[in-house]
Amino acid sequence: MAKQRPVINASYAWLNRIRYRIAFGVLICVIIPVLFRQFVFNVSAFSPTQYNTAISGVFAILLGYTGYRRLNVFPGIAAGGYIITSFSIMFGMLSLIFLLFRFDYSRGQFLASYLLSIAFFALIYFKIDAHKRLAFGIVPGGGADRLDRLENVVWHRLEQFPGPVSSLDGVVADLHHDHSDAWDFRITDLVLQGVPVYHVKQAIEQLTGRIEVEALSENTLGSINPNDVFLKTKTFIDVILAVLGLIILLPFLLLVALVIRIDSPGPALFRQVRVGFRAKPFLVYKFRTMRHAAPEVASEARNAAITLENDPRITRLGQFLRRSRLDELPQLFNIAKGDMSLIGPRPEALALSEWYATELPFYHYRHIIKPGLTGWAQINQGHVANVDEVREKLQYDFYYVKNFSVWLDILIMIRTAQTMLTGKGAK
Structure with a gap:
């Protein structure tokens, strides 16, 4: 017998409509703080400070809730956790605009609108959305x-x-x-x-969050080529952020390199030829996490490129670097060069890529987009090695290609940051 669908409390049913949620959100989170300042502190609701703060609060709520809903459309997402993230980003961006353009606004009132927005929409989530089941x-x-x-x-x-x-x-x-x-x-x-x-x-x-591809067609993955405008814009942003990241993190990167040299013999950086954009090989840089040893013969290259669960070659420090994903940071140099993107399918070693291409139909289609420092497959599946696992990874990559968008990239960045801070989800 199928499970019955949970019944939502009728008292909150009217809040299922988005327009009511937004309207009451603006009333509680923007209008009430304005009226409070007017009647308690005698600050006119039409003063420039009040007006600027109120208008920006309305925009922050509209953009924050829109962002929350856009993140919520992707599968496998605990939606409630992104209420804080989405509203924090939007209120933070507007605060930065106030700072840069020196607009008059009330920090206390803006902070009150921010906290009330999180409380209000979190309440809606726990009272209504959390109980919904399709x-x-x-x-x-x-x-x-x-x-x-x-x-x-x-x-x-x-x-x-x-x-x-x-x-x-x-x-x-x-x-x-x-x-x-x-x-x-x-x-x-x-x-x-x-x-x-x-x-x-x-x-x-x-x-x-996966796509099983039987044929390359517009019916399976959308247009054969991704959005070219977004691709170029994304590349420009990637390069700027990578250069800034390298400048800011340089002392930390040098410190990690020094600790690696002390922890085990060998170079601090690991270099490997991988397959990138449009199936062209490039040299990738990572912090070394394994004992330094080259394959004895070329035929062993494929086996050497595969990292097994609890691989004995991984050093003590390497375990931490892999779990926290800090070993990937030198790839900021690859991004600055234009070989990679911050977000995209993870690049595979040349030997593995050639093997997977012979075993998996349409494997090279994942190379229609620049490889990334992190990606949809990585946050959902983690490290894989055998062909069956790679087939599943390929389905995640195809989902990313089809749903290539700024919202999916934001979600991947959030999930990657969570993994780096907590270690949860890393493999």
């Missing part, structure tokens, strides 16, 4: 029969579902399957009733 109907047949293995969704097989289909969030069917005439009529009727009907591949993609 409920989908399954049209039996074809690939749809494996859907009920996916978690975090209440699945109902339609031939057993007693209630009205309109109460579901949608219906999923394998639209390439040869259904009976009765099911074909039923699917058509659902569409005519306005019930969302999703193809099984799109449903799995949005629930798992």
Whole structure:
């Protein structure tokens, strides 16, 4: 028997509408602080200070909630945790604008709006959104029969579902399957009733964050080439941030290099040829985390490039550097050179890439985007080595290629920062 969908308290049902959330957010987080200053401190609501602070507060709420919702669309995300992140970024950006352009504003009032915004939208999340669970109907047949293995969704097989289909969030069917005439009529009727009907591949993609590619076409991964304007803008930003990062972190990088030399014999930097943008090889730089030893013969290059779980070659310091991802920092130099990006599919060693290309169809499609310091596959899966794991990693890479956007990049940066600070999720 399928689990029943949780019932949301009717007292809060009206807050399901976005316009009501925004309206009450502005009222509680912006208007009330303005009125408080007017009646308690006798500061006119129409004074430049009050006005500038209030208008910026409204913009911060609109942008913060928009950012929160955009991050929330990606699978595997504990949405509530990004309320603080999204609103902090937007209020922080507006504070920086005030500072740079010397606008008059009330720091206390702006801080109050910021704290109230986090409290208000977090309350909505815990009272409403945290209790929501998507409920989908399954049209039996074809690939749809494996859907009920996916978690975090209440699945109902339609031939057993007693209630009205309109109460579901949608219906999923394998639209390439040869259904009976009765099911074909039923699917058509659902569409005519306005019930969302999703193809099984799109449903799995949005629930798992992976894409199983059977053919390279605009129907599978969107346009064959990613957005060129965003690609060039991203490259420009990458280079600027990488150069600034190298300047700021130079003393720390030199210190880490010195400790590596003290910890074990060998150079501080590890250099390796990897496959990058448009399948062109380049030399990548990392802090050395293993004992220094070159493969005896060329045929061992592939095995040497594979890092195993609890690999005995990893040094004591190397364990920490890998867990915290600090070993990747020298790749800021690769980014400054234009070989890499901050966010993108992780570059593989040349020997491994050549092997994977012979075993996995469409493997080189991941090279349509510059490789990154961190990426969607890395935060969801971590380090992999064998072909089956790489196949799954490739599905994550294809998801990134298809959903290539600033919002997905922001999410990856947030998740990577969490891993670096806590070690959670690192492999």
